[in-house]
Amino acid sequence: MGSVAIDDVRCKGCGRCIVECPRDLIGYSNELNERGYQYVVFKGEPEDCSGCALCAIACPDEGIEVWRRPDAQTFVTTTGLTERMTHYCPGCTHGVVHRITAEVLEELGLLGRAVGIAPVGCSVLAYEYFAFDMFEAAHGRAPAVATGAKRARPECIVFAYQGDGDLASIGGNEILHAANRGEKITVIFINNAVYGMTGGQMAPTTLPGQVTTTSPFGRDVADTGRPLRVSELLASLGTPAFIARGAAHDSKSAIKLKQYIKRAFEYQRDGTCFSFVEVLSTCPTNWGLSPNEATRWVEESMKPCYPVGVLKEPPSEGGET
Amino acid sequence: MTTTTAPTTSEASTGAPPKLLMKGNEALAEAAIRAGCLHFFGYPITPQTEVPEYLVKRLPEVGGVFVQAESEVAAVNMVFGAAGVGVKCLTSSSSPGISLMAEGMSYIAACELPCVFINIMRAGPGLGGILPAQSDYHQATRGHGHGDYQVLVLAPSSVQEAADLMLLAFELAEKYRNPVMVCADGMIGQMMEPVVFHAEGAGPPMADNDWALTGCEGRERRIVNSLYLAPEELHAHNLALKEKYDRAARDEPRWELYGATEGYDLLVVSFGTMARIVKSAIDELTDEGLRVALFRPITLNPFPYAACRDAMDALPRDGKVLDVEMSMGQLITDVKLAAAGSREIAFMGTAGGVVPTPDEVAARIREELGAG
Ligand SMILES: Cc1ncc(C[n+]2csc(CCOP(=O)(O)OP(=O)(O)O)c2C)c(N)n1
Numbered sequence: 001m002g003s004v005a006i007d008d009v010r011c012k013g014c015g016r017c018i019v020e021c022p023r024d025l026i027g028y029s030n031e032l033n034e035r036g037y038q039y040v041v042f043k044g045e046p047e048d049c050s051g052c053a054l055c056a057i058a059c060p061d062e063g064i065e066v067w068r069r070p071d072a073q074t075f076v077t078t079t080g081l082t083e084r085m086t087h088y089c090p091g092c093t094h095g096v097v098h099r100i101t102a103e104v105l106e107e108l109g110l111l112g113r114a115v116g117i118a119p120v121g122c123s124v125l126a127y128e129y130f131a132f133d134m135f136e137a138a139h140g141r142a143p144a145v146a147t148g149a150k151r152a153r154p155e156c157i158v159f160a161y162q163g164d165g166d167l168a169s170i171g172g173n174e175i176l177h178a179a180n181r182g183e184k185i186t187v188i189f190i191n192n193a194v195y196g197m198t199g200g201q202m203a204p205t206t207l208p209g210q211v212t213t214t215s216p217f218g219r220d221v222a223d224t225g226r227p228l229r230v231s232e233l234l235a236s237l238g239t240p241a242f243i244a245r246g247a248a249h250d251s252k253s254a255i256k257l258k259q260y261i262k263r264a265f266e267y268q269r270d271g272t273c274f275s276f277v278e279v280l281s282t283c284p285t286n287w288g289l290s291p292n293e294a295t296r297w298v299e300e301s302m303k304p305c306y307p308v309g310v311l312k313e314p315p316s317e318g319g320e321t
Numbered sequence: 322m323t324t325t326t327a328p329t330t331s332e333a334s335t336g337a338p339p340k341l342l343m344k345g346n347e348a349l350a351e352a353a354i355r356a357g358c359l360h361f362f363g364y365p366i367t368p369q370t371e372v373p374e375y376l377v378k379r380l381p382e383v384g385g386v387f388v389q390a391e392s393e394v395a396a397v398n399m400v401f402g403a404a405g406v407g408v409k410c411l412t413s414s415s416s417p418g419i420s421l422m423a424e425g426m427s428y429i430a431a432c433e434l435p436c437v438f439i440n441i442m443r444a445g446p447g448l449g450g451i452l453p454a455q456s457d458y459h460q461a462t463r464g465h466g467h468g469d470y471q472v473l474v475l476a477p478s479s480v481q482e483a484a485d486l487m488l489l490a491f492e493l494a495e496k497y498r499n500p501v502m503v504c505a506d507g508m509i510g511q512m513m514e515p516v517v518f519h520a521e522g523a524g525p526p527m528a529d530n531d532w533a534l535t536g537c538e539g540r541e542r543r544i545v546n547s548l549y550l551a552p553e554e555l556h557a558h559n560l561a562l563k564e565k566y567d568r569a570a571r572d573e574p575r576w577e578l579y580g581a582t583e584g585y586d587l588l589v590v591s592f593g594t595m596a597r598i599v600k601s602a603i604d605e606l607t608d609e610g611l612r613v614a615l616f617r618p619i620t621l622n623p624f625p626y627a628a629c630r631d632a633m634d635a636l637p638r639d640g641k642v643l644d645v646e647m648s649m650g651q652l653i654t655d656v657k658l659a660a661a662g663s664r665e666i667a668f669m670g671t672a673g674g675v676v677p678t679p680d681e682v683a684a685r686i687r688e689e690l691g692a693g
Contacts (some may be wrong), residue, residue, distance in 0.1 A: 111537070114536060115406065115534045125548075132536070133534040133535070133536060133543050133544070134534070134543075134544050135401075135405055135544075135545045137428070138424055141394065141395070141425070144401075145401050147362075147388065147399050148401060148404075148406075148410070149402035149403065151386045151399070152386065152402070152406045152410070153407075153408070156406065156534075156536050157536075173392060173394070181388075
């Protein structure tokens with residue numbers, strides 16, 4: 001006796017939920033919503049839905065709420081996000097990572113202590129979406145801003161949210177040294193293998209052979225280097241840290257990702273160590289793929305280059321150092 | 322100073338705060354603490370090194386924070402972060418490092434965050450040299466980074482004044498919610514002079530405000546941001562900034578008039594270390610019976626245009642104005658603006674760390690006056 005409430009105004013029609021529903025209960029409407037997107041609708045009867053919420057977990061647009069029974073809501077939208085609809089393209093998973101970050105802070109009771117730092121990149125407007133204190137930093141500098149903020153107010157939960165151009169290219173020095181100093185901050189690193197905001201140029205994370213606007217014949221590693229594996233690089237530092245790589249392109253990955261992000265913030269809350277979560281994230285627009293093709297591209301092309309999992313844990317208490 | 326334990330007013334029995342012998346850089350650092358600044362972020366560079374080396378020992382004594390950043394780019398952004406969460410904070414550098422801080426300064430000014438920069442200027446351009454110069458005058462007063470923003474700039478010409486202006490810098494930073502730069506040179510930074518701190522112990526923290534990011538528990542959330550996508554909004558933001566800079570230009574100019582202030586035939590305009598040397602030259606010339614005065618801007622931005630013009634207008638019709646600077650024609654930009662075409666401005670400048678002697682300045686003044 002489950003049910004889902006789909007917000008047809010928020011829906012951008014990426015269709016992730018359609019693929020996710022194990023009972024095939026969601027489909028496209030024949031109409032466009034007021035923003036011009038072909039939105040999705042629930043096609044089944046209430047008794048058909050188990051309330052599993054995989055549709056809502058995969059939705060990048062905070063567009064779905066789910067009930068297992070009328071009195072048991074299984075997916076509630078987080079108070080850690082504002083009501084604003086994001087400007088992200090259909091099928092971009094920045095929205096999923098925003099939501100998970102906000103959910104984690106809410107569940108840990110940390111929203112009132114949170115200070116987030118938006119980067120320059122597609123998520124430059126993250127301060128419009130996170131419902132707590134936010135900075136907007138210069139391109140690549142968020143880890144330094146976070147360092148200043150955290151050192152000055154250790155009671156705050158300070159995190160930087162950065163793309164791969166921002167963090168791995170122009171901000172390479174800032175992230176390396178914040179990690180090496182073991183700043184008690186959290187960094188969420190969105191790896192979508194391109195510069196999204198400026199229109200799909202090659203990033204340090206672009207895959208070999210990948211076509212971008214500045215590698216029109218495919219990335220030539222002899223000329224432009226190999227994909228920079230930031231998590232591996234940071235994990236090689238001697239400083240204790242929590243470093244994990246997850247993904248956001250489907251519900252299964254999102255559930256795992258949430259565990260990583262939760263642990264990252266727990267480590268900061270407990271003053272344990274620097275914590276870093278890389279997220280393989282989709283950019284259908286600049287990859288020239290549909291949202292569902294983009295999901296597959298993460299699985300088939302990105303994951304072999306960027307394996308997911310926990311790369312580094314801080315030494316356990318009393319354990320080896 | 323080999324000790325970093327803050328000199329206290331143990332001589333309180335005399336009532337007067339003690340006189341200490343300190344290097345300019347150390348006095349700046351100690352004065353920052355007296356102003357209530359407990360957060361320092363910086364990257365090593367000569368000739369300002371004594372600032373971080375002093376603070377790394379001194380800040381822990383007052384519960385402060387010292388971070389050696391990986392670069393000036395990072396240092397200025399750490400300042401951005403600390404200022405944004407509402408603490409008094411400081412960074413210190415010298416010319417090439419200030420260039421790297423340009424981006425961050427633009428963001429900090431755009432976000433209207435208070436903080437203080439020290440620039441112990443060295444000779445440029447490029448890597449230049451480590452000797453004293455004033456060649457960052459345009460950089461300091463005309464902007465470092467992009468956009469319509471300004472930094473208030475204070476220029477001490479003694480160790481005591483360096484300490485005093487540091488207190489003022491923090492006051493102005495908070496008053497205007499804007500970066501303030503104390504701009505000195507290697508000479509002021511390195512020389513030892515007696516200094517008295519009128520403020521005792523670590524000063525007060527930043528006053529409560531409605532903009533600092535402290536966590537939104539129990540209040541509306543806050544945003545520190547410089548992105549305005551709507552042109553009308555960005556225009557309004559720039560107008561608000563301009564209103565602020567106009568207010569500072571009206572209320573904050575500071576200067577000193579020295580020498581034959583009752584009546585002079587030649588007015589020198591000079592600041593910082595160079596102005597000290599000019600003073601010695603003037604003393605020498607006064608003994609010879611020549612009537613010479615010095616106009617010394619203390620605030621380089623806002624430049625005391627009106628006072629400078631008044632000082633020029635007090636000259637006789639055939640009186641002379643001589644701009645003396647340790648750069649190739651930067652201060653003179655503002656002297657000319659002050660004169661607004663009313664007079665010719667003669668120029669004497671050195672570069673590269675060459676510091677003119679009082680005798681050289683005196684010789685040039687005699688020449689201008691036809692008293693050779
Ligand atoms: C100093 C500076 N250089 C360049 C830019 C232009 N710029 C804006 S966003 C961006 C790339 C962002 O890409 P990424 O960090 O991968 O984030 P995404 O947009 O993909 O989420 C660039 C180069 C800038 N704003 N500032």
